[in-house]
Amino acid sequence: MKITANKIFSVLCIALVLVNVYILVKGVALSEDVSFYEKELVRLKQENIEFEQKIYALESITKTASMAATLDFGKYNEPIFTDKPQYAFNK
Amino acid sequence: MRLLFYFFILSLAVIVVRLFLIQILFASTYSADYTTTEKIAAERGKVLDRHRDPLAINQTKYLLYAKPQEIKNKDDIVSKIDENLHIGEATISARINETKDWTVVATNVEKENKEKLESLSIPGIGFDPQRERFYPEASLAAHLIGFVGKDEKGEQIGYFGVEGYYDRDLAGLSGVLKSERDLFDRPIFSGDQEKVAAQDGRTVVLTIDKAVQLIIKKNLEEAVEQYKAKAGCVIAVNPKTMEILGLSCLPDFDASEYYDYSEDVFVNWTISSGYEPGSTFKPMVMAAAIEENVLKPTDDFNESGPVEFSGYTIRNWNDKYEGKMDITRILEKSSNVGMTYVGSKLGKKKLYEYITKYGFGDYTNIDLQGEARGEFRPIESWYQIDTATHSFGQGISVTGIQLVRAFSAVVNGGYLMRPYVVKEVIDETGTKEREPQVQRRVLSERTSAIMRKMLVSTVAHAEAKWDIPKGFTFGGKTGTAQIALGGKYDTSKTIASFIGFAPADDPAFLMLVVIREPEVSSWGSETAAPLFFKIAKELLVYYNIPPDR
Numbered sequence: 297m298k299i300t301a302n303k304i305f306s307v308l309c310i311a312l313v314l315v316n317v318y319i320l321v322k323g324v325a326l327s328e329d330v331s332f333y334e335k336e337l338v339r340l341k342q343e344n345i346e347f348e349q350k351i352y353a354l355e356s357i358t359k360t361a362s363m364a365a366t367l368d369f370g371k372y373n374e375p376i377f378t379d380k381p382q383y384a385f386n387k
Numbered sequence: 388m389r390l391l392f393y394f395f396i397l398s399l400a401v402i403v404v405r406l407f408l409i410q411i412l413f414a415s416t417y418s419a420d421y422t423t424t425e426k427i428a429a430e431r432g433k434v435l436d437r438h439r440d441p442l443a444i445n446q447t448k449y450l451l452y453a454k455p456q457e458i459k460n461k462d463d464i465v466s467k468i469d470e471n472l473h474i475g476e477a478t479i480s481a482r483i484n485e486t487k488d489w490t491v492v493a494t495n496v497e498k499e500n501k502e503k504l505e506s507l508s509i510p511g512i513g514f515d516p517q518r519e520r521f522y523p524e525a526s527l528a529a530h531l532i533g534f535v536g537k538d539e540k541g542e543q544i545g546y547f548g549v550e551g552y553y554d555r556d557l558a559g560l561s562g563v564l565k566s567e568r569d570l571f572d573r574p575i576f577s578g579d580q581e582k583v584a585a586q587d588g589r590t591v592v593l594t595i596d597k598a599v600q601l602i603i604k605k606n607l608e609e610a611v612e613q614y615k616a617k618a619g620c621v622i623a624v625n626p627k628t629m630e631i632l633g634l635s636c637l638p639d640f641d642a643s644e645y646y647d648y649s650e651d652v653f654v655n656w657t658i659s660s661g662y663e664p665g666s667t668f669k670p671m672v673m674a675a676a677i678e679e680n681v682l683k684p685t686d687d688f689n690e691s692g693p694v695e696f697s698g699y700t701i702r703n704w705n706d707k708y709e710g711k712m713d714i715t716r717i718l719e720k721s722s723n724v725g726m727t728y729v730g731s732k733l734g735k736k737k738l739y740e741y742i743t744k745y746g747f748g749d750y751t752n753i754d755l756q757g758e759a760r761g762e763f764r765p766i767e768s769w770y771q772i773d774t775a776t777h778s779f780g781q782g783i784s785v786t787g788i789q790l791v792r793a794f795s796a797v798v799n800g801g802y803l804m805r806p807y808v809v810k811e812v813i814d815e816t817g818t819k820e821r822e823p824q825v826q827r828r829v830l831s832e833r834t835s836a837i838m839r840k841m842l843v844s845t846v847a848h849a850e851a852k853w854d855i856p857k858g859f860t861f862g863g864k865t866g867t868a869q870i871a872l873g874g875k876y877d878t879s880k881t882i883a884s885f886i887g888f889a890p891a892d893d894p895a896f897l898m899l900v901v902i903r904e905p906e907v908s909s910w911g912s913e914t915a916a917p918l919f920f921k922i923a924k925e926l927l928v929y930y931n932i933p934p935d936r
Contacts, residue, residue: 305392306391309391309395323575324569324573327569327573327574327575328573330573330574331572331573331574342447342516345445345446345447346446346447346498348444349444349446349521349523352441352444352521352523353523355440355441355523356523356524356525357440357524357527357597357598357601358523358524358525358527358601361601361605
């Protein structure tokens with residue numbers, strides 16, 4: 297079978313077109329991935345800040361003190377050893 | 388086949404010509420289309436207390452914008468926005484200015500409201516995230532932390548306190564992302580990407596403890612209400628290092644909603660305003676006289692009555708005079724006549740020298756924004772009477788932090804230390820710790836020990852009887868200063884104060900309590916001192932300090 301130069305050139309051209317199309321499609325897909333992860337990063341960062349804010353709002357001593365006052369805690373737990381130092385000295 | 392060949396050649400030629408036009412001849416026009424430049428905002432650093440509990444962190448709120456050209460039914464949209472944000476239909480309508488392409492409708496929109504509005508799918512409106520400050524402890528340490536507001540360009544900037552002083556450290560540096568994007572704003576994979584990463588702000592760890600802050604603030608609030616005072620401040624420090632353990636002033640503000648308060652509330656007057664210290668100044672003058680060996684605590688003094696000094700009559704606060712007494716008694720009964728004697732023994736020049744050495748009239752260099760120097764005239768402009776009045780704390784204006792620093796030097800062995808609020812700065816390279824800094828030595832260890840004893844005696848033999856925690860030795864001094872208005876003292880308006888420390892031999896804390904214009908009683912011994920002992924009692928328990936006698 298005789299393969300002519302023209303046939304080789306045609307096959308090469310078609311192969312080149314296919315490779316180019318493949319690279320283009322891959323490039324678009326990768327760009328979409330980059331775009332997706334960019335958005336995902338922003339979302340996760342945002343979520344992190346919101347959780348952090350919720351946790352710290354719950355840990356707030358001001359809020360705890362206010363709740364304790366509402367529930368009447370802390371009214372009867374005045375430390376005794378400042379008035380009766382013998383307790384501190386364990387006597 | 389030949390046709391296909393020519394077709395390829397022609398296509399290639401078209402592409403080459405087109406690329407030449409785009410990349411060479413009209414490069415600048417086309418590059419603007421596909422190169423986007425984005426600012427990468429730096430995350431503002433956190434402010435933590437000494438146990439690394441947060442005092443200031445970040446939160447996201449949203450900016451609601453409108454594109455008036457895309458809005459068809461304005462009234463309907465205005466009504467829908469107002470149903471969620473409650474800022475008034477007239478305000479919203481005015482903000483949606485039809486002559487503009489883009490306009491801000493509201494800022495600081497909460498996430499819940501944003502989601503509600505988004506679910507309505509209103510055309511022509513959108514949201515941009517905004518990073519805002521969140522203060523989990525609300526106003527607990529407002530005057531220490533300050534707040535984050537906007538500058539004239541609308542950029543975030545810290546004001547007052549730590550937010551103001553450490554603004555550059557906290558703010559960080561913004562970054563830039565330049566990238567080539569396609570029609571759908573996706574990055575072009577084979578295109579140029581240029582990224583200068585943002586440098587997030589540093590986190591600062593404060594010397595204060597939020598539990599100590601709460602103890603101070605809770606008691607201060609009760610006292611201001613009880614004594615019907617105009618304002619009040621408490622500063623607690625470790626006198627050996629001058630690290631601030633707690634600082635609270637009333638009235639204060641919620642830093643998250645700073646815009647709802649008047650500007651005068653933001654000022655931390657323990658560092659930004661001067662006042663006449665009155666009798667709380669006496670221990671510094673007494674210590675100077677002992678250091679200079681012009682007096683000993685056991686020396687005799689005859690308090691026979693008011694004294695004349697360059698045409699003025701100097702009297703005691705209660706106009707009572709005890710006759711013969713020792714020097715320690717001068718402090719115990721807070722004798723102005725006695726302090727005039729101490730001042731005269733010390734002499735004008737030495738008195739001036741020591742007041743300067745204690746740092747009055749100069750910045751303490753505390754790391755908080757807006758520090759004032761107080762008012763202390765140079766010796767050349769002193770009147771003759773000044774040697775007498777300065778000896779008992781009149782005619783001089785000091786800031787609370789100056790007084791605390793000088794008093795700490797009196798009890799800590801004589802070292803004048805730089806007060807500080809930030810103990811650690813954390814960034815990606817690690818943690819930088821701040822060491823206590825001695826500014827100079829003012830007194831010897833011997834004088835300091837004598838003064839501690841004299842101040843313990845002052846508390847023990849004070850005329851007022853306080854609820855002092857049993858088993859603990861306290862040292863301290865009361866002060867009541869009248870407020871000068873238009874060159875005269877207004878007897879009805881006073882600044883009542885008490886400065887003290889415990890345990891006396893090895894102080895764990897030193898605290899200044901200042902009550903401004905109390906109506907119930909004008910005396911420091913009846914307002915500031917009881918508050919001092921109330922707070923001290925709780926601090927002794929919190930720090931687990933055992934009784935010392």
